[in-house]
Amino acid sequence: MKGMMGGMAGLMKQANQMQMKMKKLQEELATREFNGTSGGGAVKATVNGENKILSLTIDPEVLKAGDAEMLQDMVISALNDALKTAKDTSSQEMSKITGGMSLPGF
Template sequence: MRDMMGLMKQAQAMQKKMQDMQAEIEQMTVEGTSGGGAVKVTLSVKGDMKGIAIDPTLMVPDEKEILEDLIVAAMADARTKAERIMQERMADVTGGLQLPPGMKLF
């Protein structure tokens, strides 16, 4: 019976850590860049786009595809950074406990 109580306390502590982490993550943003910083995309760590900045010199009508590619690259860069932060925070909360493949907590 003591083992069960200890397990319940650990589960409650982990749940509290998870809630704290989620609240912290809600406030965090990452910036992805491409074209040597000519395109910057800001995302929340959860992946919501918060902003985009484009160097005016890139706004050449004949080079529309280049600008589109740079935006996509900046988004990918920001997404990679956001995923890395999520993994780091999750490892802090779970103490390195590995979750089964495909299982996400949020």
């Protein structure tokens, strides 16, 4: 029975270390910037790992076209591109820590 308890304690220690690594990674990802573009670079968006929009750049040439609907679509597309990059990067980094195990809440 003692060996089983030692194994359980080891697992708990590993789980705690994994949780600490994941927390540290989340903090690090929150400060990273992720870029997205649309319209061949006419619209550029930057978000951070907390999904906050940091910047949005629109090429003045796009404004000259006067097509508000097209501009709205390009802005949404650029933002979604940046958010997808942030999410994909976060998932990849987390799976390095968890070894591919999915953990609830992360």
